Amino acid sequence: MKHGSPNLSKVSVLFRDYAGTPKAFDEVVGAEGVRVAYGSVLRQLAKLDGDEVRARAEYLKSTYLDQGVTFDIGGEERPFPLDIVPRVLLADEWAEVEAGVAQRVRALEAFLADVYGEGRVFRDGVIPRKVIVTSPHYHRVMAGVRPPNGVRCHVAGIDLVRDEVGRFRVLEDNVRVPSGVSYVMTNRRAMFSALPEVTSRHRIRPVEGYPLHLLAALRAAAPSGVSDPTVVVLTPGVYNSAYFEHALLARMMGVELVEGRDLLCHNGRVSIRTTQGLKPVHVIYRRVDDEFLDPAQFRSDSMLGCAGLITAARAGNVTLANAIGNGVADDKLVYTYIPDLIRYYLAEEPLLASVDTWRLEEPAHREEVLDRLAELVLKPVDGSGGKGIVIGPRATKRQLDALRARIIKDPRGWIAQPVVQLSTVPTMIDGKMAPRHVDLRPFAVNSGDEVYVLPGGLTRVALPEGELIVNSSQGGGSKDTWVLARDGVRGKRRRRRPREVVEGVPLGELGEEKVQQQQAQQQQQTRTGGAPC
Amino acid sequence: MGRQLRIVHRTGYRYHGLISASHNEARMTPRATREQYVLATRLEITPVAWSHSFIDYWGTPVTAFEIAEPHGRLDVVATSTVDVGDRLSVGSGISWDDLRDPRLCDQQVEYLGITEHVDPGGELRRIAQDAAKKANRPVDAVQTIIRRILDRVEYVPGSTEVSTRATAVWEARAGVCQDLVHLGLGALRSVGIPTRYVSGYVMPNADPVVGQPTTGESHAWLQFWDGAWVGLDPTNNTAPGDTHVEVGVGRDYFDVTPLKGVYSGSQSSDLFVEVEMTVLA
Amino acid sequence: MLSRIAESLFWIGRYLERAENTTRIVEVHLQLLLDDPSVDQDDAAHSLLAVMGAAPVEVADTSEVLRALCYDTASACSIAAALGGAREAARRARETVSIEMWEAINTTWNSVKGARLQRMRPASAFRHVRERCAVISGTADQTMSHDEGWHFLTLGRSLERVDMTARLISTAHLTSGTQSAWNNVLRGCGAHHAFVRTYGGVTTDKDAAEFLLLDRLFPRSVVHSLQSAESSLADLALAGGRRVGFDDEAQRLLGTARAALEYRAPGRMLEDLPQRMTDLQRTCNLVSEAVTTRYFTGATAATWSGGN
Structure with missing residues (x-):
């Protein structure tokens, strides 16, 4: 691949005034000009004028509204925001991410098996027992319950960011019910129709194979002795913000999308209620949180689950994916131990770096953090989706004082990290390109035999200027994430095989002409026959 | 000195009205320890229930059961025979x-x-x-x-x-x-x-x-x-x-609640408990 | 298929048909006011609202008719509410209905929601709604497998059509005697052309009623719709493995209703018409309940007491 043009203004009018941000790593422009990954994208975009690109961006919005690719904010349905500029990763960059994510998933699996099994990791002093047993996501009802093929994290979403030098770092793990993968697929389809000129010139690793990988992993997790398992997707219902995703996955896997009330536990087995009576179910890809899954075990007021599920799972008659109790592994406090856990379980060095983190339960750490509160990021241990995060440099004195009091009261509840300047990618804001911070959530599917990492993943964009918290539930945007194959740009290559020729048969038609011909013939006949006998 | 004991633990619920289904867990059978040898246990549930037994996180034997038919009363009777030995009454006096x-x-x-x-x-x-x-x-x-x-x-x-x-x-x-x-x-x-x-x-x-x-x-x-x-x-x-x-x-x-569960179809219930113990030897 | 999904499809069918027929009924009403200056506007509005089962109001006029039957999503019998209901039901069954059908329903809803319907002239609004309904039902026929789900959709559609045509006939009867009332009704359900072709130009009220009630070929006639609902039920029973007998309550109700219409003495066609139409609407409700009991029950969540 050729080096990109060093001068942005030659590339496209839209990018004329674009310059990254001073502190962060910009993925498109560096000190030497346009980076390799984006050279071709920008060249192709330059062939369209500014208004055309803006029109295409509008098109993205309207097609999402028509297709119902939406999410709920406070009860209102909005189109999922997708930016017109893709995010591009080179094959080598991706290879590093892919291996790192798979490694992390393997370590998390081993850790969960151990925590709900014999607890070697505590005896060997790698992580204190206290960290686990004080986690609200540690579900003792799952102790000793071994899933059929040993897999607990059928689907994992590992959130990554790129730091000031462009190096990938893990921000957090999600092994409960990670969401967003549907947008990876719809974003790709939308971009192919919105920017065919650009997409057709690149070899982008496809993403639509995801549902098949997921289905294969779910089938592999079926209870033993079930050769042709019935898989269902369990959704909390249409009012859930990720309902669109649940429906899309069910449809693409060709399985039923069920709500809790469609399920019935009977004799330790789970069935769905159909118009022809009860039909057994073997694997439930559940998108309902642990606490709502089984009113007999957790919240008895839950209307989203089905009483008896856990007993059925314990009896080995149904598999829940992901497993209940996975939340102990993606706790932010456990996060700080993951590099050690990778070394302990896999005897490997971590391939992806983490973000430096202080554990506030350790008095020395706590003291240091409380001194430097104004320059750090403080995160609640079991918040997800950017909830409750305090960014020191942006907080007022009052907020910091309140935070200080909360930390002192509940040190187990918080971790602290330095402010990481997430990398930026140009994003269309009010018709112009501006740098915006992004993260990346690659999705991994564990079938027990291998960990498949979907090429790319969901790039989320923090839309407000300078914002560092990237989350769709806080009004974030997204980008289509392209992982280029080794020869990422399509050239004009010669066709190797001769084109197969298909014989064409003409289409049938009513044929106005035939009618006219007949009428004309008749006239002729009349004429010729006009001679008297 | 040890003894052999038989325990009959009868418990259950009387519901106000018929309930359509219930899911329960019984922790009513003695666990095995060094001082306590469990010879036999039996758990009878009326109406007939599907059940599954296991040892929970704390080491307690549990029987989970579900009743899918309408019923107005649930009866659980646990009968166990246990040899009880001398228990530790003094520790090592740690500091x-x-x-x-x-x-x-x-x-x-x-x-x-x-x-x-x-x-x-x-x-x-x-x-x-x-x-x-x-x-x-x-x-x-x-x-x-x-x-x-x-x-x-x-x-x-x-x-x-x-x-x-x-x-x-x-x-x-x-x-x-x-x-x-x-x-x-x-x-x-x-x-x-x-x-x-x-x-x-x-x-x-x-x-x-x-x-x-x-x-x-x-x-x-x-x-x-x-x-x-x-x-x-x-x-x-x-x-x-x-x-x-x-x-x-x-x-x-x-x-370690002896009997707990959820039921559907009625608002309230009364719990009853009765324990009978016999020294066998 | 899942009971809950079957129920959604059944209701998609009903809601869409309801939206479409309501445009027809309201249009007939507006046309009548134009055609016949002797009609008392407020009286007509009152009776129309009553026939459609709208919440009773003090003052009824044309704008109230438009509000209650067309625009107000809070009014259960409005077109907007019906389209919203169809869309909500489709959203629940989203992975079962075809993508094209979902998009057809969704774009329809997007085109009427947020008072967009009000902003069109009534005539264009009605045409728009009817065209969208035609697009949706065409899309359903062409892109959904004609399996169980489709049968539930058709069943809902046919049943609602029986109900709505009965209401339409009731409104015609209320204003009958006035010139052109039946003609209007026939136009309203797109039947005028078919009617004239069948009966010729010189016709009576009785002919018109007969056509709307009994014509075996016209797809909006009551008998045709009853038959189509019956055949959906028969297909469903067959899918469930039943091949003999009529143990199905819904089928029995529909068959009885159809026989009562078909075997009525020709001379008594117009006798008791309003009462019979009301009975027919009641039958539709009973059928809907019977279908629910047989195919959809259990699709409600259990509530649990006790626990930790």
């Missing part, structure tokens, strides 16, 4: 420093945590702290603290409900065995002594006649860590002996 060992603390972290139900409240915490300061060894503090609880709180059957919290019991000065244990757990844990809740049965008569069924009790006591788990029955202020039968241990009552 305060031994208790502060980080490895021990981490290992016993769950038996040191103060859950909402066992929180002893300010007054009892101060009493416990004071006792701990004056005691040479943890075991001495245990004796003092339990005595102080018994001085204040009287054993009054039926005075509380299962969900009554320890602080409320302290204020009301009256409670049942479970409440005395909860107070003990909270107070001992507040001074760093690992303590756990024990659910089980006890013969009311210390000198029973062989072969004669007597009315026993579903009972609770506690165990504290003194180099090993040492039993202490605050209700009778004794060490549990060969008339006590252990069913399970946990952080508090809610880890």
Whole structure:
């Protein structure tokens, strides 16, 4: 691949005034000009004028509204925001991410098996027992319950960011019910129709194979002795913000999308209620949180689950994916131990770096953090989706004082990290390109035999200027994430095989002409026959 | 000296109206320990139920069962035969420093945590702290603290409900065995002594006649860590002996509830309990 | 298929048909006011609202008719509410209905929601709604497998059509005697052309009623719709493995209703017409309940007491 043009203004009018941000790593422009990954994208975009690109961006919005690719904010349905500029990763960059994510998933699996099994990791002093047993996501009802093929994290979403030098770092793990993968697929389809000129010139690793990988992993997790398992997707219902995703996955896997009330536990087995009576179910890809899954075990007021599920799972008659109790592994406090856990379980060095983190339960750490509160990021241990995060440099004195009091009261509840300047990618804001911070959530599917990492993943964009918290539930945007194959740009290559020729048969038609011909013939006949006998 | 005991534990619910389905867990069969050999157990459930048995996180044998037919009454009868040996009544007398060992603390972290139900409240915490300061060894503090609880709180059957919290019991000065244990757990844990809740049965008569069924009790006591788990029955202020039968241990009552579950179709229910114990040999 | 999904499809069918027929009924009403100056506007509005089962109001006029039957999503019998209901039901069954059908329903809803319907002239609004309904039902026929789900959709559609045509006939009867009332009704359900072709130019009220009630070929006639509902039920019973007998309550109700219409003496066609139309609407409700009991029950969540 050729080096990109060093001068942005030659590339496209839209990018004329674009310059990254001073502190962060910009993925498109560096000190030497346009980076390799984006050279071709920008060249192709330059062939369209500014208004055309803006029109295409509008098109993205309207097609999402028509297709119902939406999410709920406070009860209102909005189109999922997708930016017109893709995010591009080179094959080598991706290879590093892919291996790192798979490694992390393997370590998390081993850790969960151990925590709900014999607890070697505590005896060997790698992580204190206290960290686990004080986690609200540690579900003792799952102790000793071994899933059929040993897999607990059928689907994992590992959130990554790129730091000031462009190096990938893990921000957090999600092994409960990670969401967003549907947008990876719809974003790709939308971009192919919105920017065919650009997409057709690149070899982008496809993403639509995801549902098949997921289905294969779910089938592999079926209870033993079930050769042709019935898989269902369990959704909390249409009012859930990720309902669109649940429906899309069910449809693409060709399985039923069920709500809790469609399920019935009977004799330790789970069935769905159909118009022809009860039909057994073997694997439930559940998108309902642990606490709502089984009113007999957790919240008895839950209307989203089905009483008896856990007993059925314990009896080995149904598999829940992901497993209940996975939340102990993606706790932010456990996060700080993951590099050690990778070394302990896999005897490997971590391939992806983490973000430096202080554990506030350790008095020395706590003291240091409380001194430097104004320059750090403080995160609640079991918040997800950017909830409750305090960014020191942006907080007022009052907020910091309140935070200080909360930390002192509940040190187990918080971790602290330095402010990481997430990398930026140009994003269309009010018709112009501006740098915006992004993260990346690659999705991994564990079938027990291998960990498949979907090429790319969901790039989320923090839309407000300078914002560092990237989350769709806080009004974030997204980008289509392209992982280029080794020869990422399509050239004009010669066709190797001769084109197969298909014989064409003409289409049938009513044929106005035939009618006219007949009428004309008749006239002729009349004429010729006009001679008297 | 050991004894062979037979326990028949009858419990269940009378529902107000018919209920359409229920899912339950019974923790009504004795667990196997070094001092307690379980010869036979049987659990009968009426109406007929699908059931699945397992050992839970705390080591208690559990039978989970579900009833899918409409019913107005649930009956569970657990019959067990157990050989009970001499129980440990004295520990090794470990020191305060031994208790502060980080490895021990981490290992016993769950038996040191103060859950909402066992929180002893300010007054009892101060009493416990004071006792701990004056005691040479943890075991001495245990004796003092339990005595102080018994001085204040009287054993009054039926005075509380299962969900009554320890602080409320302290204020009301009256409670049942479970409440005395909860107070003990909270107070001992507040001074760093690992303590756990024990659910089980006890013969009311210390000198029973062989072969004669007597009315026993579903009972609770506690165990504290003194180099090993040492039993202490605050209700009778004794060490549990060969008339006590252990069913399970946990952080508090809610880890070892004898019968719990959910039901659909009715608003309320009445629980009934009956325990019959017989010395066989 | 899942009971809950089957129920959604059934209701998609009903809601869409309801939206479409309501445009027809309201249009007939507006046309009548134009055609016949002797009609008392407020009286006509009152009776129309009553026939459609709208919440009773003090003052009824044309704008109230438009509000209650067309625009107000809070009014259960409005077109907007019906389209919203169809869309909500489709959203629940989203992975079962075809993508194209979902998009057809969704874009329809997007085109009427947020008072967009009000902003069109009534005539264009009605045409728009009818065209969208035609697009949706065409898309359903062409892109959904004609399996169980489709049968539930058709069943809902046919049943609602019986109900709505009965209401339409009721409104015609209310204003009959006035010139052109029946003609209007026939136009309203797109039947005028078919009617004239069948009966010729010189016709009576009786002919018109007969056509709307009994014509075996015209797809909006009551008998045709009853038959189509019956055949959906028969297909469903067959899918469930039943091949003999009529143990199905819904089928029995529909068959009885159809026989009562078909075997009525020709001379008594107009007798008791309003009462019979009301009975027919009641039958539709009973059928809907019977279908629910047989195919959809259990699709409600259990509530649990006790627990931790």
